[in-house]
Amino acid sequence: MKLFYLITRSEQGGAQTHVLDLIRGFRGRADIVLGVGEEGYLAEQVRDSGIDVHVLPHLVQPVSPAKDWLALWEINSLIRKFQPDLVHAHSSKAGFLGRLAAYRAGVPAVFTAHGWAFADGVPWGRKIVATVSERRAGRWCERIITVSEADRILALRHRIADENTLVTIRNGIADTPRRAEPTNTDEPRIVMVARFARPKDQSLLIRALEGLNGEFSLSFVGDGPTRREMEALTANSSICHRITFLGARADVAELLAKAHVFVLTSNWEGFPISILEAMRAGLPVVASDVGGVCEAVVDGETGYLVPRGDEVTLRDRLKRLITNPDLRTRMGQAGRRRYEQHFTLDKMLNRTWQVYEEVLREHRR
Known part of the structure; x- marks a missing residue:
């Protein structure tokens, strides 16, 4: 089987980690190439895995008619050169252009939606554009994979x-021997792993923690366009001495192993891989109840679900975990068991390969 993977950004993030896991998982069973809009983390990791990477310089965000047409030509050229059996596209821009190119070339296509741009919490203007474009692109592919059942239902509703x-097909990640091992005498360490962008709303976490007494520290892991804004907000905060910005890191598993609590304050999500990484490490999770987050986090058992943007509830749930080491341990262990039962990499790979085979059988009829 010849597989052509396509994604817009190469930075370290959930969608990029997902694509990397697919490529590494299938490289022994398929001939694979990756098309990506830029150099960066994903391109480097895929090359290191012995897979051909083609940088498509006009495949960029945001929408740009001139660049989009050139990106479509680049994708068409790569399809003609590689002659894939199947195109698997990820992210909205690559998903739209990749499906269109595959449809024109007569090649079956699969699209993975890592969350929808018409989800609750997204600005109305963006929702309308996303709904119209996704309805059109939905005609150009054989399967759309949603990473949560909530996103599948949302797509049907729209x-x-x-x-x-x-x-x-819910996200799954490879296991690691690293587990959270901080002692209860340590200062409670909170960590948030997320791209710095509007949907992630790191400012909500900063505001919530400003109202807490006692000892704790917070580490932000990630990079992105709103990082400087968050650093400026932190500099003027009463807890600035407790907050550290670590940037994009390759040692996320090690950082989680040294933490006590994981937090994700997104305004909208698909099915965050960062939450699975925290559960794998045995950390309790406090997260916004958006998208498919509730399909991973069991409220009151593996952590807490918080209404989107609810600073008061977020502060209360964090206080419970910061001040109760036994509760942290119990919830973290429950999260680890849930990861083992439902969110391993093998489960995701096996189901994805089944979809590929189904699509190709249907295409040959």
Whole structure:
């Protein structure tokens, strides 16, 4: 099988980690190439895995008609050169252009939606544009994989595609021997792993923690366009001495192993890999109840779900975990068991390969 993976950004993030896991998982079973809009983390990791990487310089965000047409030409050229059996596109821009190119070339396509741009919490203007474009692109592919059942239901409600086209395959990640091992005498360490962008809303976490007494520290892991703004907000905060910005890191598992609590304050999500990484490490998770987050975090058992933007509830749940080491341990262990039962990499790879085989069988008829 010849597989052509396509994604817009190469920075370290959930979608990029997902694509990297697919490529590494299938490289022994398929001939693979990656098309990506820029150099960076993903391109480097895929090359190091012995896979051909093609940088498509016009595949960029945001929408730019001139660049988009050139990106479509670049994708078309790569399809003609590689002659893939199947195109698997990720992210909105690559998903739209990749499906269009595959449709024109007569090549079956699969699209993975790592969350929808018409989800609750997204600005209305963006919702309208996303709904119209996704309805059109939904006609150009054989399957749309959603990473949570919540996203599948949302797509059906917005008439993106029919039930036979939409399939849920929740994210899964490889296990690691690293577990959270901080002692209860340590200062409670809170960590948030996320790109610095509007949907992630790191400012909510800063404001919530400003109202807490006692000892704790907070580490932000990640980079992105709103990082400087968050650093400026922190500099004027009463807890600035407790907050550290670590940037994008390759040693996330090691950082989680040294933490006590994981937090994700997103305004919208698909099914965050960072939450699975925290559960794998045995950390309790406090997260916004958006998208498919509730399919990973069991409220009151593996952590806490907080209404989107609810600073008061977020502060209360963090206080419970900061002040109760036994509760942290109990919830962290429950999260680890849930990861083992539902969110391993093998489960995701096996189901994804089944979808590939189904699509190719249907295409040959």
